[in-house]
Amino acid sequence: xxxxxxxxxxxxxxxxxxxxxxxxxxxxxxxxxxxxxxxxxxxxxxxxxxxxxxxxxxxxxxxxxxxxxxxxxxxxxxxxxxxxxxxxxxxxxxxxxxxxxxxxxxxxxxxxxxxxxxxxxxxxxxxxxxxxxxxxxxxxxxxxxxxxxxxxxxxxxxxxxxxxxxxxxxxxxxxxxxxxxxxxxxxxxxxxxxxxxxxxxxxxxxxxxxxxxxxxxxxxxxxxxxxxxxxxxxxxxxxxxxxxxxxxxxxxxxxxxxxxxxxxxxxxxxxxxxxxxxxxxxxxxxxxxxxxxxxxxxxxxxxxxxxxxxxxxxxxxxxxxxxxxxxxxxxxxxxxxxxxxxxxxxxxxxxxxxxxxxxxxxxxxxxxxxxxxxxxxxxxxxxxxxxxxxxxxxxxxxxxxxxxxxxxxxxxxxxxxxxxxxxxxxxxxxxxxxxxxxxxxxxxxxxxxxxxxxxxxx
Amino acid sequence: xxxxxxxxxxxxxxxxxxxxxxxxxxxxxxxxxxxxxxxxxxxxxxxxxxxxxxxxxxxxxxxxxxxxxxxxxxxxxxxxxxxxxxxxxxxxxxxxxxxxxxxxxxxxxxxxxxxxxxxxxxxxxxxxxxxxxxxxxxxxxxxxxxxxxxxxxxxxxxxxxxxxxxxxxxxxxxxxxxxxxxxxxxxxxxxxxxxxxxxxx
Ligand code: SF4
Numbered sequence: 001x002x003x004x005x006x007x008x009x010x011x012x013x014x015x016x017x018x019x020x021x022x023x024x025x026x027x028x029x030x031x032x033x034x035x036x037x038x039x040x041x042x043x044x045x046x047x048x049x050x051x052x053x054x055x056x057x058x059x060x061x062x063x064x065x066x067x068x069x070x071x072x073x074x075x076x077x078x079x080x081x082x083x084x085x086x087x088x089x090x091x092x093x094x095x096x097x098x099x100x101x102x103x104x105x106x107x108x109x110x111x112x113x114x115x116x117x118x119x120x121x122x123x124x125x126x127x128x129x130x131x132x133x134x135x136x137x138x139x140x141x142x143x144x145x146x147x148x149x150x151x152x153x154x155x156x157x158x159x160x161x162x163x164x165x166x167x168x169x170x171x172x173x174x175x176x177x178x179x180x181x182x183x184x185x186x187x188x189x190x191x192x193x194x195x196x197x198x199x200x201x202x203x204x205x206x207x208x209x210x211x212x213x214x215x216x217x218x219x220x221x222x223x224x225x226x227x228x229x230x231x232x233x234x235x236x237x238x239x240x241x242x243x244x245x246x247x248x249x250x251x252x253x254x255x256x257x258x259x260x261x262x263x264x265x266x267x268x269x270x271x272x273x274x275x276x277x278x279x280x281x282x283x284x285x286x287x288x289x290x291x292x293x294x295x296x297x298x299x300x301x302x303x304x305x306x307x308x309x310x311x312x313x314x315x316x317x318x319x320x321x322x323x324x325x326x327x328x329x330x331x332x333x334x335x336x337x338x339x340x341x342x343x344x345x346x347x348x349x350x351x352x353x354x355x356x357x358x359x360x361x362x363x364x365x366x367x368x369x370x371x372x373x374x375x376x377x378x379x380x381x382x383x384x385x386x387x388x389x390x391x392x393x394x395x396x397x398x399x400x401x402x403x404x405x406x407x408x409x410x411x412x413x414x415x416x417x418x419x420x421x422x423x424x425x426x427x428x429x430x431x432x433x434x435x436x437x438x439x440x441x442x443x444x445x446x447x448x449x450x451x452x453x454x455x456x457x458x
Numbered sequence: 459x460x461x462x463x464x465x466x467x468x469x470x471x472x473x474x475x476x477x478x479x480x481x482x483x484x485x486x487x488x489x490x491x492x493x494x495x496x497x498x499x500x501x502x503x504x505x506x507x508x509x510x511x512x513x514x515x516x517x518x519x520x521x522x523x524x525x526x527x528x529x530x531x532x533x534x535x536x537x538x539x540x541x542x543x544x545x546x547x548x549x550x551x552x553x554x555x556x557x558x559x560x561x562x563x564x565x566x567x568x569x570x571x572x573x574x575x576x577x578x579x580x581x582x583x584x585x586x587x588x589x590x591x592x593x594x595x596x597x598x599x600x601x602x603x604x605x606x607x608x609x610x611x612x613x614x615x616x617x618x619x620x621x622x623x624x625x626x627x628x629x630x631x632x633x634x635x636x637x638x639x640x641x642x643x644x645x646x647x648x649x650x651x652x653x654x655x656x657x658x659x
Contacts, residue, residue, distance in 0.1 A: 011622035015641060017648060027541065029492035034635070043642070055490065069490035076492050120540040120564060136542035136568035138634070146638040148645055152621065184477055185534035188563055218537060220563050284477045284537075309476040309532070402539075404486035411509065423481040423538060425504045 013150035019113040021048040021143050022099045023086070025055050025077040026404070027118030031141035032080040044147045045085040049108055052077055052091055053098045057406045058367050058394035061091050070405065084144075095238075097370020097396040100124040100338040104208065105372055107237025111226040111253040116143060121338050121420065123214040126223035127207035128230055129256045131191075133221040154220055155189050155265040158258075160196035163272035168454040170348065171206035172340060172418065172437035174198065175213040176278035176288045178270065184286035188218030190266065193258060198272035199224060204233035205344040212339045213420050216285040225257045277453055279325060280422050280435040282313040287422075291440060291452055297321040316424050317432050318412070325434070325450045332415035333364040333445040334427070335438060337401040340418035341369030343376045345438045350385045352442035352456055358390040359448025365407065366391050367399040391445065403428040416444045461573045462631040466554055466601045469526035472591045473518055478531055479538030480565060484547040486539075497543055498550030523595040527554040530587050534558075535576075536565025545572045555601050557608065559584040570624045571634065577601060577608055583616045603628060 023031075028050070035042065042048065055070045065071035074091070081088040089095040095102055100121050103109040109125045115132035116122060118140040125132035135149065142149055161174060179186075192214050199210065207224050214222030231250050234240045241249050276290040287310075289295070295314070298307050298321060314321060335341070335349055346368065358364050366386055368374040374396055377383055386393050400407040401419040403426060409415045411430025418441050422433040434450065443453035488500040505517050513520040529548065535558040536544060545568040548556065555575040569576045579587070590597050590610050600609040603625065609615040626632065638645075 013621070013623055015638070015645075017645065017652075019652075026489050030494050030542075033493070038635075040639075043645075054486075073490050073492060118540060118542075120538065134540040134564055136540055136545070136564060136571060138542060138568070138571040142635050142638055145635055146642060146645055147649075148638055148641070150623075150634050150638065184537060185560060185562070188534070188537075188560065215538075218534070218562060284479070286477075308474065312475065402481075402486045404489060421479075421481070421538060423479045425485055426481050429485070429487075429504055429509065 013152050016114055016149045016151045018116050018143050018147055018149060019047065020103070020108060020115045021147075022103055022115070022117035022119075022122070023048060023050045023140065024099050024117070024119065025052050025073045027137050028080065028140055029073065029076045030137050031118070031144055032084065034141040035084070035144060038145070040145055042084040042086065042144045047147060048086050048144065049103070050077060050081050050086050050088040051096055051099050051102055053096075053396075054398045054402065055405050056091055056397045058397045058399045059406070061395040067406070094371050097368075097373065098338045098341065098398055100208075100212065101342060101369035101373065104128065104204075105237070105370060107234055107240030110234065110240060110249070111230060112256050116149065120215045121212055123219070123221045124208050124212040124338055126211040126214065126221050127204065128234075129223055129226035129253070131221065131223070134215065154191040157187055157190040157192045157219070157266040157268070158264040159192055159194050160267070160269045161194070161198040161272055162196040162269070163198055165198060165272050165275065168277050168439055168452075168457055169275055170437045170439055171202055171209040173275055173278045174272070175210045175216075176280065176285070176435060177275045179213065179217045179285050180278065180288035181270070182217055182268070182286075184216065184284040185218045186286070187214070190219050192219045192222040193264075194222060194224050196269075200227065200229075203344060204229055205342045208342070209339055213285070216420055226253050277437060277440050279440065279450065280433075281317065281319060281325060282310070283316055283422055283424050284313070285420065285422060285435060287313065288435070291436070291450065292326060294324050295319060295321055326452060328450045329414070329448060330362065330416050330434070330444050330450060331413040332409050333362060333441050334367070334400045334409070334415055334417040334419065335441050336365065336367030336369070336399045337417075337419035338369060338398075339420045340438050341367060341373065343373050345418065346373070346377050346382050347380075348438040349442040350382045352439055352453060353389040353391070353446055354385050356389060356446040358445050362445060362448045364391040364445045365394060365400060367394045367407075368396050370396045389446070400427050402426060403431065409433070416441050416450065460631045460633060463554070463573055463575055463603055463628040465603065466527060466575070467598055468528050468554075469524075469596055470528035470530050470557070470587070470591055470599050471518055471524045471526055472588050473529060473531045474588055476532035477534045477537055480536055480541050480544035481538055483536070483544040484541065489541060489543050494546050495550060497547035498552070501547040501551045524591075527552060528557060528599055528601070529553045529555070530557045530584070530591065532558065533560045533581070535561050536569070537562040540564045540568070542568040542572070545569045545574050549574050557584065557587060570628065573628065573631070575601065575603065575628065577618045579608065579616045579618060586610065586614065
C-alpha cells in the first residue's frame with residue numbers, strides 16, 4: 001500500500017509498491033527474459049503467484065498439451081517459476097484456474113492491497129477494496145525486478161446504483177447496462193468506485209463480476225469498499241490471515257471507506273429498477289441493449305463518428321439494424337471466464353436448466369473458473385444437472401473466452417457467452433458473440449434461441 | 459536502452475475505424491511466442507488476410523499506395539486486452555507513431571514503453587489528417603517530440619500532450635526499469651513500514 005517515494009519531481013510519476021502480483025503463461029515469458037538479460041533475481045518472489053490458464057486445454061488436462069507452441073509457453077512458465085522461486089499452480093494442481101478467480105478464492109486478494117497482473121481483467125480484485133489493474137509485459141518485468149511500478153494518479157469516478165433488481169436481473173446485467181450507457185471508452189483515464197444499495201446488496205462473487213468488466217468501459221480499475229460481506233467471504237480462506245490476526249486486519253479494513261463528502265471527478269447515478277436482462281448485439285461491449293429491445297438504427301446513434309464502425313460491426317455479426325434479437329437461433333453457449341465462472345454463476349445456470357434439456361443442435365460448454373469451483377460444483381451435484389441437460393462440464397481455464405487455446409467458436413456461428421468481450425474474432429476467427437448473464441445463457445441453451453429468461457423462472 | 463525518438467517525418471497509413479481493440483491488432487492465437495519479435499507478420503491478421511491466408515485487397519496494409527511509419531486510426535485505439543504484443547506488433551511491422559483522437563490507457567503505456575509514440579489530437583484535426591492522406595497518399599507528416607507538434611504538408615499543425623517523464627525517456631531511450639532499479643534501497647526501506655499484507659504463505 002502506498003508510495004515508496006513521496007516527493008518525486010514535478011510531472012514525474014509516483015512509485016507504487018505492489019503488494020500482490022499475479023502472472024500467467026502468456027504475458028510473462030518476455031519479462032523473465034528481461035531479468036535474465038540484466039542478470040537480476042525476482043526482488044520479492046513470495047509476492048508473486050503464477051497459474052496457467054489462457055493457453056491450456058479444458059479437456060484431458062492430464063495429458064501433455066497437444067499444440068506445440070502452447071505447450072512450449074506453459075513449459076516456459078514452469079521453468080521460469082522454478083528458476084526464480086515463484087509459486088505456480090500448474091495444470092493438475094488443486095488450486096489451478098483463471099488467475100482472477102483463484103486470487104480471491106485462495107485469500108491472496110485482501111482489502112487495501114495494490115494488485116497487478118499482466119492482464120486487463122485484474123480489475124476483478126477491486127471488489128475487495130483493492131487498487132487492482134492490468135499492466136503490460138514491460139511493467140510485469142518492473143514488478144518482478146523491484147516490486148514497484150511507476151504510476152500517475154487516475155481521475156476518479158463514482159457510479160452509484162440504488163434500488164432493487166427485478167426478477168431475472170443479475171450483476172452481469174448491471175455492468176452491461178452501465179457500459180451500454182457510457183460506451184466502451186466512457187471511463188478511460190478513470191478509476192471507478194461502485195456504490196449504492198444495489199451494489200452493496202450483492203454477494204462477493206457478484207461484486208467481482210461488476211469490477212471485472214470495468215475495463216470494458218475503458219477504466220483501469222473499479223473498486224467497491226469492503227464491508228461485512230467482504231470479511232465473511234475472506235474468513236478462513238487459505239492464504240488470508242487466520243484467527244486473531246484476521247480480526248485485527250478486519251479492524252483495519254473497516255477504515256477503507258471513501259471519506260464523507262469526498263470529491264470525484266465524475267459521478268453517475270443509475271436506478272436498479274431501470275435494469276433488465278441485457279445482451280450485446282455488436283462487436284464492442286458498449287453495444288448492448290435490453291434483451292427485449294430492437295437493435296438501434298444508424299439514425300438513432302449518438303455520434304456521427306460511430307456510424308461507420310456501427311455498420312461494419314453489424315455486418316460482421318450478420319444482423320440488421322432495427323430488428324429484435326429475441327427468438328434468434330444460436331449455435332453455441334459458453335458459460336465460463338473470469339466474469340462468470342464462479343460457483344454462484346454455475347448455480348444460476350443450474351437453477352434454469354434443472355429438469356430441462358439443451359435444445360437440439362446447440363453445443364453447450366460449461367467451463368469452471370478453477371479446479372476448486374469444479375470440485376464444489378460436483379460436490380453440490382451441479383454436474384449431474386448439467387449432464388442430464390446434455391451440457392459438457394470441462395476442466396478449468398479461460399477456454400472460449402479468447403480464441404487462443406483449443407476451445408474456439410467456428411467462423412460465422414453465433415455464441416451466447418457469459419464472458420466479457422464480443423470483439424471481432426475474440427472467440428475464434430469469424431465467431432459471433434452475444435454477451436449476456438449466466439441466466440440468459442442458460443435460457444438460450446435450453447430453448448436454442450435468444451430468450452428472455454424471466455419466461456422460464458417461476 | 460531503447461531506440462531514441464526525436465523527429466519523425468513519414469507518409470502515413472489511414473485506418474478510420476473507431477474502437478480498434480488489441481484483439482484486432484494481434485489476435486490471441488498469435489500470442490504464443492515467448493520473445494518480442496515477429497509479431498508484425500500477424501499485425502491486424504484477420505483484417506489483412508482471409509481464411510485462406512490470402513491478402514484482402516480492401517485492407518489498407520495491402521494497398522501499395524499507403525506506406526509509412528505512422529498509423530492514423532479512429533477514436534479509442536487500443537482498447538480491450540492489455541497484451542503488450544499489440545505494441546510489439548505495430549513496432550515490428552515498422553510503425554513508430556500512432557495518431558488518434560483517443561487512446562486506451564494500458565495501450566498508451568505499453569506503446570510508450572516500446573518507443574512507439576501515441577499522438578493524441580482532437581477529432582477535427584484527426585479528420586484533417588485523414589483528408590490529407592486521402593487526397594495524397596504521399597503526403598509527409600512531421601511529428602516533433604521535442605516541440606510536441608504534428609505538422610501537415612501545408613503547414614497546418616497541432617500540439618499533443620505527453621507527460622514530461624515519458625518524454626525524457628523517449629528522447630533519450632531510457633527505460634522505466636533502470637529508474638526503478640536505482641530506487642531499490644528506498645523500496646526496501648519502505649517495505650519495513652508496511653503493516654498490512656502479512657503473507658500467510
Ligand atoms: S477468462 Fe478471458 S478475460 Fe478472463 S483472464 Fe481469461 S482470457 Fe482474460
